[in-house]
Amino acid sequence: NAGVTQTPKFQVLKTGQSMTLQCAQDMNHEYMSWYRQDPGMGLRLIHYSVGAGITDQGEVPNGYNVSRSTTEDFPLRLLSAAPSQTSVYFCASSRTGINIQYFGAGTRLSVL
Amino acid sequence: DAKTTQPTSMDCAEGRAANLPCNHSTISGNEYVYWYRQIHSQGPQYIIHGLKNNETNEMASLIITEDRKSSTLILPHATLRDTAVYYCIVRVNTNAGKSTFGDGTTLTVKP
Numbered sequence: 001n002a003g004v005t006q007t008p009k010f011q012v013l014k015t016g017q018s019m020t021l022q023c024a025q026d027m028n029h030e031y032m033s034w035y036r037q038d039p040g041m042g043l044r045l046i047h048y049s050v051g052a053g054i055t056d057q058g059e060v061p062n063g064y065n066v067s068r069s070t071t072e073d074f075p076l077r078l079l080s081a082a083p084s085q086t087s088v089y090f091c092a093s094s095r096t097g098i099n100i101q102y103f104g105a106g107t108r109l110s111v112l
Numbered sequence: 113d114a115k116t117t118q119p120t121s122m123d124c125a126e127g128r129a130a131n132l133p134c135n136h137s138t139i140s141g142n143e144y145v146y147w148y149r150q151i152h153s154q155g156p157q158y159i160i161h162g163l164k165n166n167e168t169n170e171m172a173s174l175i176i177t178e179d180r181k182s183s184t185l186i187l188p189h190a191t192l193r194d195t196a197v198y199y200c201i202v203r204v205n206t207n208a209g210k211s212t213f214g215d216g217t218t219l220t221v222k223p
Contacts, residue, residue, distance in 0.1 A: 004155075033211070035213070041215065042197075042199070042213045042214050042215040042216055043156070043213040044213075045211070045212065059212070088153075090155050090156070092155070092156075097205065098205070099144065099146060099161070099203060099204075099205045099211070100146075100158045100161070101148075101156070101158065101211060102158070103155030103156050103157070104155055105154065105155055106153070106154070106155055
């Protein structure tokens with residue numbers, strides 16, 4: 001039982017490049033979320049999903065796309081990377097009716 | 113989610129109890145108090161939650177005031193490994209995926 005797995009752990013991009021951050025969970029959780037955490041700051045919600053095929057925006061959705069084709073996977077796409085997107089990205093999952101989130105280890109992204 | 117207020121930072125001596133306060137004066141009747149912590153560079157970790165009764169588990173105790181407008185997370189015997197940022201979140205017990213994390217309290221446990 002791996003929990004929530006994020007790949008890659010580290011990534012360096014050039015401005016304008018696109019990429020996808022992967023998130024997978026093996027707990028059959030309905031809810032999944034993406035957060036970003038800038039240095040010395042708390043977590044800010046980017047996008048979340050309440051189930052396969054259903055996604056919604058969080059506090060800071062601009063510049064990011066998500067889709068949820070399966071229960072297990074919730075990839076985050078950066079369309080055209082900008083230096084302002086340099087951050088640590090965390091994925092989380094939780095079960096319906098239980099507000100306990102399980103987090104991945106994070107992806108550290110630098111945009112030059 | 114109801115707004116929460118936590119001190120920016122706190123210190124605690126190793127082996128002593130760490131008491132982390134959280135103010136949530138606008139909490140609604142169906143909102144729970146959740147605590148998470150984030151050890152440096154790691155993903156946040158769930159600690160404990162409660163509605164109105166005090167709760168205890170193997171990690172910590174949660175004391176919620178009778179009017180539910182504030183709560184205290186207690187780490188009974190703090191160790192150096194408890195140094196972390198602690199987040200207090202108040203929300204209904206559904207759709208955890210939409211949780212809002214504030215800036216939390218940085219707890220430093222000192223030898």
